[in-house]
Amino acid sequence: MPDAPRPDNAPPQALIRSEGEPEAPYDGGPPAYDNIRKPWPGRVYDYLTGGGARHSYQSDRAWGRALDKALPWAKNSMQINRRHKVTGTLVLAELGIEQFIDLGCGYPTNRKQEWPDTVPLVRTVHSDARVMYVDVDRYVCAFANTSLATGPGTDFLRADARDVPAMLAAGRLVKLFDLTEPIGVILHDVLPWLGDEEAAQAMGDLHELLPAGSAVSLTHATGDENPAGMEQLVEAYAEAGCDYRPRALDQITELVGPWDLLDPGLQPTSQWAATNRRTSPRSSCPSCASRRTAPTRTPR
Numbered sequence: 110m111p112d113a114p115r116p117d118n119a120p121p122q123a124l125i126r127s128e129g130e131p132e133a134p135y136d137g138g139p140p141a142y143d144n145i146r147k148p149w150p151g152r153v154y155d156y157l158t159g160g161g162a163r164h165s166y167q168s169d170r171a172w173g174r175a176l177d178k179a180l181p182w183a184k185n186s187m188q189i190n191r192r193h194k195v196t197g198t199l200v201l202a203e204l205g206i207e208q209f210i211d212l213g214c215g216y217p218t219n220r221k222q223e224w225p226d227t228v229p230l231v232r233t234v235h236s237d238a239r240v241m242y243v244d245v246d247r248y249v250c251a252f253a254n255t256s257l258a259t260g261p262g263t264d265f266l267r268a269d270a271r272d273v274p275a276m277l278a279a280g281r282l283v284k285l286f287d288l289t290e291p292i293g294v295i296l297h298d299v300l301p302w303l304g305d306e307e308a309a310q311a312m313g314d315l316h317e318l319l320p321a322g323s324a325v326s327l328t329h330a331t332g333d334e335n336p337a338g339m340e341q342l343v344e345a346y347a348e349a350g351c352d353y354r355p356r357a358l359d360q361i362t363e364l365v366g367p368w369d370l371l372d373p374g375l376q377p378t379s380q381w382a383a384t385n386r387r388t389s390p391r392s393s394c395p396s397c398a399s400r401r402t403a404p405t406r407t408p409r
């Protein structure tokens with residue numbers, strides 16, 4: 110049965126337990142996701158990738174429908190990104206990595222058969238794999254707490270990709286992980302929400318601070334294939350009050366600079382397929398080339 114739409118005046122029922130974790134820092138004013146009368150990208154993304162009305166508000170759904178009408182490729186692109194989580198995550202698990210940070214995890218998917226969540230995915234490779242779900246949005250964390258991090262070896266953390274050292278030092282993470290062993294980071298469609306310096310800092314800090322053998326699976330929006338369309342998307346987000354920063358291929362290449370790219374390197378997400386995969390992707394990708402992805406690995 111479909112979930113009832115969330116009424117505009119109702120906050121999420123599941124509020125996160127903070128257990129001493131610091132609130133993520135903000136530079137000024139309340140975070141925009143608290144304003145449920147305005148669309149918020151995380152909720153719109155969830156709505157357009159099959160989330161229905163479970164995590165979204167009327168403002169998100171109205172804006173999402175208008176976006177889908179004006180720029181239908183955008184939803185396609187979001188779904189390709191969502192689907193790539195299966196591939197990107199399994200690639201990291203098949204490197205032998207057994208502990209994962211799903212950084213900017215977003216809302217739990219409603220399409221679990223097609224796009225399993227991170228825990229069941231990595232546990233197809235390592236039955237004891239541990240997963241920390243991380244997001245800066247406390248509503249996402251509320252759902253991560255109640256729907257994603259529900260069993261042993263899993264947890265959620267409210268943290269900011271702009272402060273990787275704080276994330277890696279958080280008590281919950283230190284408790285869950287062995288910080289001398291490699292960690293896989295799933296970083297899909299998060300860097301476009303960060304400024305240029307913040308994104309570079311995040312990638313540099315991950316490289317610097319993660320244990321040897323760690324790896325990142327990255328997806329990042331680009332306007333290289335469809336500059337006019339992407340400009341329209343950026344404008345649509347700007348009108349909704351959100352900064353979205355697709356980057357050119359050379360900028361994304363710079364972001365992954367400190368990392369060793371795994372084959373086949375930076376590719377449109379719909380076309381990315383590891384050459385050494387044991388497990389086949391679970392669904393085919395419609396053609397859409399607005400994102401690129403680069404699973405990477407430390408050189409050590």
Ligand SMILES: C[S@@+](CC[C@H](N)C(=O)[O-])C[C@H]1O[C@@H](n2cnc3c(N)ncnc32)[C@H](O)[C@@H]1O
Binds near residue numbers: 298
């Ligand atoms: C478009 S969703 C992508 C969700 C998921 N990674 C996926 O690819 O399906 C972007 C997510 O990144 C989160 N996010 C944005 N900025 C962040 C930051 N500075 N730190 C942590 N998470 C962030 C948002 O709250 C949102 O849940």
